[in-house]
Amino acid sequence: MSIPKITQEVKDITRIERIGAHSHIRGLGLDDSLTARASSQGMVGQRTARKSMGIVVHMAREGKIAGRAVLLAGPPGSGKTALAMGLAQALGSETPFVSIAGSEIFSLEMSKTEALTQAFRKSIGVQISEETEVVEGEVVEIQIDRPLDKGAAGAKTGKLTLKTTDMETVYDLGAKLIDNLQKEKVQSKDIITLDKATGKITKLGRSLGATGDFDAMGASTRFVQTPQGELQKRKEVSHTLSLHEIDVINSRSQGFLALFAGDTGEIKSEVREQIDLKVAGWREEGKATIHPGVLFIDEVHMLDIECFSFLNRALESDMAPILIMASNRGITRIRGTDYQAPHGVPLDLLDRTLIIATEPYSDEEISKILEIRCEEEDVAFTEKAKTLLTKICTTTSLRYAIQLITASSLVAQKRKAYEVDMIDLKKVYELFVDVKRSTQFLKDYQNEFMYNTQEEVDAQEDEAVATDNKSMDTTE
Ligand SMILES: Nc1ncnc2c1ncn2[C@@H]1O[C@H](COP(=O)(O)OP(=O)(O)O)[C@@H](O)[C@H]1O
Numbered sequence: 433m434s435i436p437k438i439t440q441e442v443k444d445i446t447r448i449e450r451i452g453a454h455s456h457i458r459g460l461g462l463d464d465s466l467t468a469r470a471s472s473q474g475m476v477g478q479r480t481a482r483k484s485m486g487i488v489v490h491m492a493r494e495g496k497i498a499g500r501a502v503l504l505a506g507p508p509g510s511g512k513t514a515l516a517m518g519l520a521q522a523l524g525s526e527t528p529f530v531s532i533a534g535s536e537i538f539s540l541e542m543s544k545t546e547a548l549t550q551a552f553r554k555s556i557g558v559q560i561s562e563e564t565e566v567v568e569g570e571v572v573e574i575q576i577d578r579p580l581d582k583g584a585a586g587a588k589t590g591k592l593t594l595k596t597t598d599m600e601t602v603y604d605l606g607a608k609l610i611d612n613l614q615k616e617k618v619q620s621k622d623i624i625t626l627d628k629a630t631g632k633i634t635k636l637g638r639s640l641g642a643t644g645d646f647d648a649m650g651a652s653t654r655f656v657q658t659p660q661g662e663l664q665k666r667k668e669v670s671h672t673l674s675l676h677e678i679d680v681i682n683s684r685s686q687g688f689l690a691l692f693a694g695d696t697g698e699i700k701s702e703v704r705e706q707i708d709l710k711v712a713g714w715r716e717e718g719k720a721t722i723h724p725g726v727l728f729i730d731e732v733h734m735l736d737i738e739c740f741s742f743l744n745r746a747l748e749s750d751m752a753p754i755l756i757m758a759s760n761r762g763i764t765r766i767r768g769t770d771y772q773a774p775h776g777v778p779l780d781l782l783d784r785t786l787i788i789a790t791e792p793y794s795d796e797e798i799s800k801i802l803e804i805r806c807e808e809e810d811v812a813f814t815e816k817a818k819t820l821l822t823k824i825c826t827t828t829s830l831r832y833a834i835q836l837i838t839a840s841s842l843v844a845q846k847r848k849a850y851e852v853d854m855i856d857l858k859k860v861y862e863l864f865v866d867v868k869r870s871t872q873f874l875k876d877y878q879n880e881f882m883y884n885t886q887e888e889v890d891a892q893e894d895e896a897v898a899t900d901n902k903s904m905d906t907t908e
């Protein structure tokens with residue numbers, strides 16, 4: 433009965449795979465000399481900015497100098513977030529990349545600075561290495577004795593024969609090891625590693641000598657050489673945790689389960705101090721290496737003056753990651769003050785920041801980006817429709833045009849066409865208005881009802897502001 437249920441679950445999981453706004457971006461599209469290719473890894477144009485981001489990748493890889501800050505500044509839809517996503521891909525899975533939006537900091541559960549501290553510490557990886565004794569070899573035979581009397585406690589025993597090219601040994605198996613072997617579905621001719629301390633079994637692959645047995649192979653079967661020399665070895669194993677994860681595991685009030693619940697609350701500063709000391713100790717002993725990552729704060733103008741001053745300070749720590757910020761604001765008020773500053777970021781922070789400007793795209797670049805998006809969303813356009821979409825994009829915005837891709841494909845499906853044509857595109861263009869037309873519509877609407885509504889709206893707005901202030905004063 434339970435088997436059909438499981439297959440259903442598997443199906444559901446594969447169906448969930450969704451396409452995000454930046455899913456077409458697979459890197460920065462740079463060559464070895466850091467020059468941006470015209471179109472590569474889903475990235476188009478914006479070459480200077482991409483080149484600069486390539487240098488940031490190198491800064492992160494080197495990881496020697498802490499506390500670098502970079503600001504991506506440019507108009508909406510010029511690819512700032514896309515560049516950050518490309519950077520994350522280019523860094524690879526080893527380097528931590530943490531992405532937050534400026535407004536996320538303002539949560540009720542913790543203070544702004546705690547939220548920022550957690551974000552900072554999430555983006556610092558600590559690689560801890562240990563030496564353990566392992567047994568590594570090719571499985572010759574697994575023999576499990578089934579006791580006749582099932583009631584006998586701990587009766588499961590067995591023998592495991594492992595070999596290298598030079599030797600062969602028989603090991604006695606206890607119940608735990610038998611369970612582990614069965615869990616990993618180990619069979620003869622597998623190459624395995626057995627951690628002596630923990631009993632953990634890792635399958636490295638199939639023996640090259642088993643290439644003839646086609647019956648037991650999946651597409652992902654890996655073939656490896658039978659190990660040489662001794663069966664017992666000392667092996668270095670390493671795992672990487674973020675500083676934040678170490679904090680959570682060690683803060684007694686929450687315990688490590690909080691990692692899965694995501695509900696970590698505030699972490700005491702004493703805990704953090706102790707952990708910093710501990711990690712420094714490990715580094716001296718050569719047990720741990722620090723991998724500073726990247727913290728990306730999108731819409732950074734949403735932070736207020738307190739957050740900015742915190743950032744200034746935090747960047748001075750030798751455990752600081754590379755900070756990348758993005759903003760589409762011009763000269764505007766710094767949140768929490770009455771002062772204006774470029775991008776809404778205080779000058780003292782800007783002063784220590786490398787600024788990368790993103791420029792609006794040319795028509796050619798736009799049509800290339802749209803083409804890539806069509807491919808990503810699995811929608812086919814006729815040539816004429818493609819030209820029209822590019823035209824729509826130049827008069828409206830890149831984001832609006834991207835939205836039209838799926839919408840128009842749904843309209844095309846309705847008339848049972850495989851390709852989106854001009855009529856489908858025209859239809860959705862009429863159905864969904866862009867910002868310009870929407871504003872125009874509001875203006876027209878105002879003109880028609882000029883005498884009463886405008887004043888009414890003003891009065892309502894005043895009232896809303898007044899009640900807002902009141903509720904702030906009383907803080908219910
Ligand atoms: N150079 C580019 N190459 C490919 N796709 C891009 C590029 N620039 C922007 N895009 C895509 O266009 C859309 C809008 O860009 P986005 O990065 O969100 O702009 P911003 O963050 O500057 O407002 C996104 O779907 C993004 O992936």
Ligand SMILES: [Mg+2]
Nearest residue numbers: 512513514730
């Ligand atoms: Mg953005």
